[in-house]
Each structure stands twice: as C-alpha cells, then as structure tokens.
Amino acid sequence: MSSHMDQMIAEFEKFGARIRQAEARFAGVSDMGERVAQVESVATSPDRNVTVVAGAGGMVTDIRLAPGAMRLGPAELSATIMTALREAVAGAARQQAGIVDEVFGGAFGVNTSEQVRQAQAEAFGTPEDRAASQDETSSSRRRPTPSDDDDFDQDTIYGR
Template sequence: MSAHIDELIAQFENFQTKVRQAEANFAGVGDMQERIAQVENAVTSPDGAVTVVAGASGTVTDIRLAAGAARLDTAQLSVLIMNTLREAVAGAVRQQAGIVDDAFGDAFGVNTSEQVRQAQAEAWGTEAEEPASEHQAAQQTPRQAAPRRRPGPRDDDDYFDDNSILRRD
C-alpha cells in the first residue's frame, strides 16, 4: 500500500510541476499582447515613390506617395502600391509570429515564424526565405514584382483585367 501511495504522490508532484510550468508560460501573455499591439512595419518601394506602414495583424495604417509617384502611369503605380503593401503586411505578420515564438515557441516546440514564411511563400509562389530587411521592399522593378495571380475563370464577376466593368454575356 505504501508503494501505491508513493506513486500517487510522485504523480501529483509531477502534475504540480506541469501546472507551475504552464502558469509561468502563460504569465507572459499580457506582455506578448502588448508587444503585438505595438507592431509596426514600414516598407518603401525601391524607387521611393510609395511607402506603406502596416501594424498588428497586418492592418495597413498609412500609405504615403512621394512626388515621383505622380510620374508613373496608373498600371505601374497600382503594381507598386500593391507590392509595397504586400511586403509591409507580410513583414508585420512575420514580426508578430516572432513575438509569439519568443513567448511560447520553446514551451510548445512550435516555430510560428517558419510556418508564416512557408505560408507566405506558398501563397505567392516563391521560396520560403528570411527577407534581407523587414524595412525594404524587394529590389525589383514594378513589372517584375507583380504578385502571381491564381488561375481562375476569366468570366468571374470580379475580374476586371480587361478594364471593363461590364459583364460579357
């Protein structure tokens, strides 16, 4: 009977150790939430014409156009804005993932940052790699940097690449 009680006591102590470990891990949740709320990632296009600032959860908080943006044709400016916006949002999301990894990655054996990079690479059809700088857009021309469009039906009501808003029936 004594051996059985000793085993129960050992199991209870093991359980208490795990509870204390979980409490310690979750003690940093408030700090993590505060750090996430302060996330800000500013990206400027290679030519300096467009700057986009993204915050927590990839929320775009500012878009600034330099005087040089007015000299671009509308298609170039549109692509430049979208690419810069994508980079700013992606960087903010990667920063957020890094904060989560700092708080819980070791405790749960999860690498959120890597999962985010892989998901972004899959979504954009690129290689999953750590960007050289979170504060600069990729050094590409606007035409080269266009995001890949997923294949889909061209008769979709929301497809306007032919510059027509009228449905062709």
C-alpha cells in the same frame, strides 16, 4: 498507510510542479499581446515613391506618396502601391509569428515563423531566404516621420 500517503503527496507535488510550469509558460501571453499590438512593418518602393506601414493583423496604418508618385501612370502607381502594401503586410505577419515563436515555440515545438515564410513564398513566389532577410530589415525600421525624407510630402493620401 504511511507509504500510500507519501506516494499521494509525491504525486500531488508533481502535479503542482506541472501547474507551475504551465503558469510560467503562459505568463508571457499578456506580454505577447502587447508586443503583437506594437508590430509595425514599413515597406518602401525601390523608387522611394510609395511607403506603406502595416501593423498588427496586417492592418495598413499609413500610405505615403512622394511627389514623384504623382508622375506615374495609374497602372504603374497602382502596382507600386500593391507591391509595397504586400511587403508591409507580409513583414507584419512575420514579426507576429516571431513573437508567437518566442513565447510558445519551444514549449509546443512549433515554428510559426517558418510556416509563415513558406506560405508567403508559395503565395507570392518569394524565395524564403529573401523573406527572412526582409524580416530582419523591416523589424529594425521605425515608422518614418515627415522630416525623415525630403522626398515625402507632409500629407498622407488621406490628408490631415
């Protein structure tokens, strides 16, 4: 009977160790939520006329137009805004995927970042290596302030 009891205690200890492992893996979930909430991706058009900022979930949090943007024709301005918007939202999605990978990737053997890059490459015709390099630059950017660049007006398109 002692052998049986020892075996049950050993099984219980294994079970307890698995529970502690699961708790350790999921301990980062609340931190992950906070980090995802802080995601910010900034995309500026090559001519610096349009800057778009996107946050968690791809929510656009700011659109800034330089005075030169007003000299563009409606079709060109619209296309420039849409391109910057797509880049900012895609950058935010890549950042979020990176956070998910840090917390869960190793535990579950998933590579969410790679899946997002592939999906974006297919959707936008963007080479994956370009998306990866955009990810590196956008994650190190901070949200521009009006004093960061003389080209940008003090007001957003919504006014203040």
